[in-house]
Amino acid sequence: MTEFKELVFSGVQPTGNLHLGNYLGAIRKFVALQEGNDCIYCVVDLHSLTAQLVHDDLPGQIRSIAAAFIASGIDPKKHIVFNQSAVPQHAELAWIFNCVARIGWMNRMTQFKDKAGKDRENASLGLLAYPSLMAADILVYRGTHVPVGDDQKQHLELARDIAMKFNLDYQEHIRRAGRGIDITVGDEPVHAYFPMVEPLIEGPAPRVMSLRDGTKKMSKSDPSDLSRINLLDDEEAISKKIRKAKTDPDGLPSEVEGLKGRPEADNLVGIYAALADKTKTEVLAEFGGQQFSVFKPALVDLAVQVLSPITGEMRRLMDDTSHIDAILRNGGERARARAEATMKDVRDIIGFLY
Structure with a gap:
């Protein structure tokens, strides 16, 4: 082996209903990346x-994410779709990475600071170690590329740091075990077992904001269901939410510059652009100078046109849980085989007897 085999890995948490932001920001990219790539997509339970430690219906939430993957166009026969807990090697490698990573690295993670808030002493150890598990998710398959949004870039940088430290700490063990390849990181030659993961940024990611507050991200945890368009919403719900979406009294500008300082207008134009695969400039060339009373119905029609087939297929799949479960089982078996091949190497490199 003279180079690492390219492999795309990504995952979505099963925490509540998937919404338009999840679809435009992540799942649609997953679908596009299937072409010409080896992909593994995981429900990271x-x-x-x-x-959220205790879930009322975790199996249902896992199935819902898997259904969204498949309904959106991910092919579970050509690629792998599975739930994380079905592959215990994720947790095994995460423990090793917990020992490789430094507490200072974890304490610097912005997402940990945000989620732990002021009561950091009461945060779970799992929340602190979240990035170690994320690194294990990717590297247990020796993944080389991960589609990421802004909020995960720091975690991906940490995954690179963990991989690099493991490679350096165990460099001679890797060589003696006959594993790994010679790579150059910066100007430094390293005999590496784990690759340096690269982010996949496919153009500017649409940042979908709340329909009730254009300064906040669309979120599953927002108490108002009117703040988001769920992937399981029907045509009537989509229409109601877009009609009630917060706007300002001015009409749409003719140029993108005119959206500055108007977060709600910017958000709705951005959603239309993302759904139509257009730029905001192209959307404003069509609707600039018009009122929201004209623009919102057009956005409703477009959102229904794009999302209704996905919603219908998701509902069909979730009505037959045996089919979803069979896909996840098959994906789990295939993922376990790959993950175990990595862990056999890692155990040999470290010196575990098994």
């Missing part, structure tokens, strides 16, 4: 415990 172990990670979900850091957000």
